[in-house]
Amino acid sequence: MSGSIELPVPVETIPHWRVNFRPNNYDPDRIASLSECQAIVERHQVRMRGWYYPHISHQPGEAGAGSSWVGNWTGDGWRHIEYWRFYQSAQFIHLFSVNEVADTDWHQKLLTDTKGHLSHYRDLNLDEAPGFMSTVNILRTMSEIVEFAARLAAAGVYEGSVIIDISLVKVKGLVLTTDWNRAWHEYYSASESTVKRRKVVNIEELISSPVAITHEWTAWVYQCFGWLNPSAEVIKKDIEEYRAGRY
DSSP: OOTTOOOSSOGGGSSEEEEEEEESSOOTTSSSOHHHHHHHHHHHOBOSSSSOBSOOOOSTTSEEEOSSEEEEEEOGGGTSOEEEEEETTOOEEEEEEOHHHHOHHHHHHHHHHHHHHTTTOTTOOGGGOSOEEEHHHHHHHHHHHHHHHHHHHHTTSSOSEEEEEEEEESOTTOEEEOOTTSOOOOOEEOOSSEEEEEEEEEHHHHHHOHHHHHHHHHHHHHHHTTOOOOOHHHHHHHHHHHHTTOO
16 A cells, blocks of 8 residues: 555555545545544445455454544455555545455466466466456456446545546466356466556546446456457446346
């Protein structure tokens, strides 16, 4: 999160996502109290699958607060590692593991699936890959990030516009792949340790067009792995189906 903050979980030591929302105009007291900060996160938490966004742990020792923020974290047996803070200024900072790497069972399944997808590459040794990222999980994760931002905007937490920063950190060498039942024929791998993007998003657009914004960010991640021409039609359909609970 920053060099001056010692996190209670080792999320920064492994491949992870870093998400940051903040208002375009800074007001340290935009939200009246810390209790309201916590209530806002709880009211607008995204529950599209079994692991909610952001996760709110109710275990002892996995929540905290400071002079201007509330926070929450989890290690979950190191299969999922997460830390977030929400400030009275309405800044939201969220770090969470690339679960396809952190979860050893998931890693092994993706390794097996990818060997099947890319069996035509005779000299490709996927056993040496540091990990994999699933196109499906990227799309689901980005859907949840955008939906959470849209809910905060619709609730009046942000006005005018919001600055959204999304990064993938420590991902060099990770291989992009997909589920066993999808066609996948090309090898794509991240060539940079950190990929990041910043965008100032209009609040009205964020509320009215979450599918289009999710599509833009999802395609950006795919392209950072070298998949430069993913199908816009397929991505849009997958986002719509996931939001409808069918994907």
